[in-house]
Amino acid sequence: MQRLFAPQPLGKLTPANRLVFPPIKTAYGTPKGDVTEQHLTFYRQIAQNGPGLLIIEPVSVTAQGKEHPKQVCVHLPESADELKKITTVIHSQDRLACLHLNHAGAAANPKATGGPPKAPAAITCPTTGASSEPLTEPEIDAIVEGYRSAAGKAVYAGFDAIEIQCGHGYLVSQFLNGKINQRSDAYGQNRLLFAQRVIEAVKAGAPQLTLIMRISGSEMSPEFGIAPDDLAPLLKTAGELGIHAVHVGMGSACFSPPWYFHHASLPEKPQMDALAWVRKQTDLPLIAAGRMGHGNRAIQLIGEQLADFIALGRPLIADPDLIDKWRSGTVDQVNQCAYCLQGCLHRVKNGQPIGCNVNPEIGRPPLEKTDQPLTVLVAGGGPAGMSAALYLSRRGHRVTLAEKDDQLGGQFNLAWQAPGKEKMRAGLNHLTKAVKASSAAVLTDQAVDAARVAENKPDLLVWATGAKQNIPEIQGLDSQSSMTAVDYFSEKKSVNGPRVLVIGAGRTGIEIAERLGVQGLDVTATKRTDPIGSMMEMITKKLTLMRIDQMQNVTLMPHTAVKAFESDRVVVEKDGETLYLDPFDTVILASGMLSAPGPDPEIEKSVATIEVIGDANQVMDIYTAVHAGYELALKY
Secondary structure (H helix, E strand, O other): OHHHHOOOOEOOEOOOOOEEEOOOOOOOOOOOOOOOHHHHHHHHHHHOOOOOEEEOOOEEOOHHHOOOOOOOEOOOOOHHHHHHHHHHHHHHOOOEEEEEEEOOHHHOOHHHHOOOOEEOOOOEEOOOOEEOEEOOHHHHHHHHHHHHHHHHHHHHHOOOEEEEEOOOOOHHHHHHOOOOOOOOOHHHHOOOHHHHHHHHHHHHHOOOOEEEEEEEOOOOOOOOOOOHHHHHHHHHHHHHHOOOEEEEEOOOOOOOHHHHOOOOOOOOHHHHHHHHHHHHHOOOOEEEEOOOOOHHHHHHHHHOOOOOEEEOOHHHHHOOOHHHHHHHOOHHHOOOOOOOOOOOHHHHHOOOOOOOOOOOOOOOOOOOOOOOOOEEEEEOOOHHHHHHHHHHHHOOOEEEEEEOOOOOOOOHHHHOOOOOOHHHHHHHHHHHHHHHHOOOEEEEOOOOOHHHHHHHOOOEEEEOOOEEEOOOOOEOHHHOOEEEHHHHHHOOOOOOOOEEEEEOOOHHHHHHHHHHHHOOOEEEEEOOOOOOOOOOOHHHHHHHHHHHHOOOOEEEEOOEEEEEEEOOEEEEEEOOEEEEEOOOOEEEEOOOEEEOOOOOHHHHHHOOEEEEOHHHOOOOOHHHHHHHHHHHHHHO
16 A cells, blocks of 8 residues: 555656546536635645645636536636636645646537537537537637647646646547547548647647646447547657656546446446556556545556556545545545445536535535534434534534434435445445544434433434335225335335336336346336436436346336226326236335424424424435535534
8 A cells, every 4th residue: 555655756746646636527616717715625625635646627728618617717817816726725735736628529518618519520419418510720720729828827827737638538539539530621631630739739838847648548439439549649659749647537528428437336347458458558657547446446556557646536525534544554434435426426517516425524614613512412313313413523512313223324224225336335334433433422222202302401403313205195005015115125024026016216216126127026117207217316327227228127117107006907197098007016115205204392392492404304315414414513
């Protein structure tokens, strides 16, 4: 592990260690593209005792190449002064700062640019749904000039390095890609020309800075992704062009987002194969990016000479102290990223600032001690209750957490059992250990009733008792062998087969359907109103539905309501038409959750202040529950 912490030359620089923070979109910016205080807090958290080099979030060299309405800008007159705020923060922590330059091309977001995307040729990006227009040569010249200008601003702003995005299906990659670039002019006859001009422009604008080239080891899209033969010439000439290192990710923003964002459920072998291929193309130092949050994997890549530096992105968002914990050997204390994309990508795509399911403190100022400590009783040891107990105790309140079951976790204990979510268990374990290690008194097998409230005499009662299953009113349901989704995941009841009906094909329902389908059962899942997989993070949903689509024994029925169970058939209504299904051996109710009842009147009379949080207030998700506890601590 100590090999990660020895200084290693990177071009003209020698970072403090072999760890790099990669460019991650934060959506912390203003609509104008200015840097905010949240940016500065975020980068300070990451830089403190952190990676030797921090590559800040992508900036577009022209307004037409933006991906997000709140993306930080580099093309405006005031951009250099704005960006200098970030380099000042990073340098204050004795770390190096790198500016990531990009133009999204066909992947640009029309909502951010105000017009159609521009690319080497007309192409539709499935991620945005927008069709691009072919770039004219004067427009290409303007983009190249944008790179030169941005490089000059990087120098003024105090950056130590510049990274040029040449992969992930963005504009440089689009020009290199023979499947996309069908131009008949010089840029089509020599598909390397645009990349060469971009690199030359950056060198001209910032001749003294270290240059890093970002690529996809594989864009993982046989139909549209760049072929190795198109990428190899760039890698083979990178050193001659002035590049000092190659940063290797995976996937394409348009055609393979799951690989671009390294979703938890994807296999590791394609990435290892891609790194091995890149290593054969160039002797330049390699930075390996994507699901590197476990130190043994980082050490393996360096030991096998597949990487010289390791990029840690989301793992540092989940735990900014990760590197310190690796260095000190306290790996068991790391708050592990589950690569679920729920708190990070899902929020940013929806226009919200980046967050994390398991770390509500990211991008937020440190919690301060209260000068008015309260006696607090927290009812419920699920994610909301544990979060409230943890952060209220850190604020200095006298906290007791009471959970009616024999273990903490609530429905968090069940969530990680769904296919592809196994890594989420680490977040539960960390939160549980953190609560038990805090100053809060933790009680299990203890429901909060009037007697418990009378004994504790709390100034504040936090009601975090979670949710219960919604049981639909369906004629004949009581005659079926049925169970709730909670019963299923907690294994309180056994599933009889071979035919299983899942009522409610939302997030939980299709997770159950897939799990049963893998076991070989004949599964039908119905959804009455919302789309299949509602409330799921988009990439997780896409991957789940792709896997289910390969299962001939799983049938999804959207816009279908179960009306009645009869002795020899099940009556359903689909799109206004009555249909009849053969009987099922087991019925699983995944038909949504309802907030658990609030405190009874006797409790309400005896406590001055009651706060209802998490699913007990409104049924949402783990992110909302964990953050509800943190926000409550800020309030008190």
